[in-house]
Amino acid sequence: MSLTLGQVLALFGAALAVGLPGIGSARGVGIVGESAAGLVTEDPGKFGQALILQALPGTQGIYGFLAGFLTIQKIGLLAGTLVNITPYQGWLIFASCMPIAIVGFLSAIYQGRVAAAGIGIVSKRPEEVAKGITFAAMVETYAVLALLATILMLFGINV
């Protein structure tokens, strides 16, 4: 089986879409985890609330995975037979992977920082945790929009 440049580009796009937001989420979740561990040393009872905050920057990794999955489904890798893709189409697919790859990567880290600050809310005023969650969710908006852009672009490409 010989690969065309188009297929390589599409696959490369899928790899970045999964990889970059994954790295971002790992960092974001890591940042919150460090703060949360400090809080739990003081008060183990707040584990549940801290865990919710920690889970928030994890979604970008899932969005990226989702985009990557849709891409490899599009090029027929899952079915076992790769669709023939021209270099031009390959670039299109690569481009459509970029929104979630880039925005997912950066927004996960920023969201992690907001959520880590939210751990402070849990430590001093646990009843206000919903506000900390909302602050973090504000950041996620842009990852959601990027995912949406990626999906719409991907569905718009004919192969």
Add this chain to the structure above:
Amino acid sequence: MAIVNMKKMHLLGLKREKATILRALQKTGVVEVINIVEEAAVEDIEQAGEVQKNYVNQELNRELQELETKLAELNFGIDFLKPYVKSTNPLIHGKPSIKKDELSEILSKESSILDNLQAVFDLDKQLSQLKTEETRLIGQIEMLSPWRALDIPLEELGETRKTVFEAAVMPRKSRAELDRIITEEGLLAEIATLGESQDDVYTLVVYHKEHKENMEKLFKEFSVNLQDFSNFEGTPKELIKAAEKRIEDIEVERGTIKEKSKELSDNLRYFQILYDYYTVEKDRKSAFLKVTDTDKAFSMQAWLPEEHEELVKSTVSKVTDTVYMEFSAPTDEDDMPVLLSNAKLVEPFEVITELYSLPDPRGLDPNLYMAPFFFVFFGMMLSDAGYGIIMSLLAGYALFRFKLAGSGKKFTAMLFLCGISTVIWGAIFGGWFGDLIRVKPMWINPLDNPLSVLILSFVMGVVQIYVGIILNAYKNIRAGKVADALMDQGLWLVLLTGLLMFVMPELATVGKYMAIFGAVGLILTQGRSQKGIIKKFTSGVLSLYDITGYLSDVLSYSRLLALGLTTGVIATVINTMAKTVAGSIIGYIVMVLIIVGGHVFNLAINVLGAYVHSSRLQYIEFFSKFYDSGGRAFDPLRVKTSYVDLEDI
């Protein structure tokens, strides 16, 4: 109903009946005492009566502190005895209720119960002493064990008439060197190895007193440490054995203490009852601090829900005749607490608003309008019928089986309702555990036609934003500002509707004129509070900039599609992964594991996502249109207990 109307109660009573009256009010649990002492204290700080009042307050504060101490002690006793009692889970069985005569019986033997509490403290003290001793012994064993081979009693080490015996630790390398130097220089000394560790050798060094100086110099040179055993008597072996024996004894003593604790464990119940009793008393005494006294009388103010006025009147008049009560509606300056009351189906969603902030007491209760949107959005974001069924079943079981109360109950009920919504949306989109069970979608599979679902998301957004604007108009009209409602909200509605129609080809012309009318109207009216014609005009034009705000609000609803897709696609991925391993028996087992584990993970992560993002749409997009927050929760003086229900006190 929404926000419950409050009434302010003014009560004048006899000072000697203060406790009785407050006790009766506490039992009703519908009255929140207002703190009027502080204000008064500032006003007449110079007056002579202040000293007297301070004295009373000091007395009260002292009593409160005593109660706090007692509660802390009881709490300690409860924590100590808890492991020894197999108690029933109050979440499942509820709190046991205590009758009045049982309570008075317990109170009558309070001193013996408190003696038992003291016994618990003693046991705890013994335990910590044993712990300290044990740590010391373990350290001692660790220190002595390299010297096990030394068969001289430790107190006999040191100097005799002609010789010196020293226990010494030296690095392995130094040992051979020392030996060599000793033989070379002909020193009268002998080194015997007793034990070895990784780097060091444990030795007994014997030398003649004549060579003391030489030896000490050598010790320094080869970094030999002399061990000091001045506090020990007997050989290391004996000492270790004794220590080990003692540790065994300590374990036995611990067992005895455990037995004694078990004997005392009957007291747990009494401790808990007393704890609750004194908590209630503490709450009541704290209310005393908010009441002003004169020589013979006292005066208090309190908030209560309008509907309970009669109940409070009759309760108080039952305990005393010499009392004056007056109920009045709140004035504009009053800062009354907020109590919400909603229909059964809306009530669970109150928790969403409570987590944001309670409404202003004069504002609007948003729950009735927010609940349907939250219900719909949550289901659309989770959008898998299988997940919805699981969620509703779990939440329903929890509601049925556990005695939940307050926010926990509301939250669980909210999840139950949202599960139903999820089932409906799952059926519409054809998601049953992803594509595990293939059912034809009732409308459309969002993966096949994401644009239609995106448009549906935007339509929902537009509807919610319209409702928000209309509610704001309603608020203005209710306040008598009809003109404001027409100009601020009405014109925006005209402009936005016009723009929407403009997008649709068949309505474009009408839409154009509507939009222009709305925009011109806004330019002319939005600057009306400004002075000067130019300022009026510029503010009017600038107000049109808000249109970008509405646009971004609507676009924000695209998350309804995005999160719905996430659930569906990940569920499909899980199913695909599971199918690839099927084939052999082990393969099928792994397949089931992947399916169960994967879907549990997907459910958990997406329920969190759906909850967070549905809340966000309410908080940011909806509440920003009309909601005045900042209310303070109604916190009545009531019988609030942790362990038992005190029926009558």
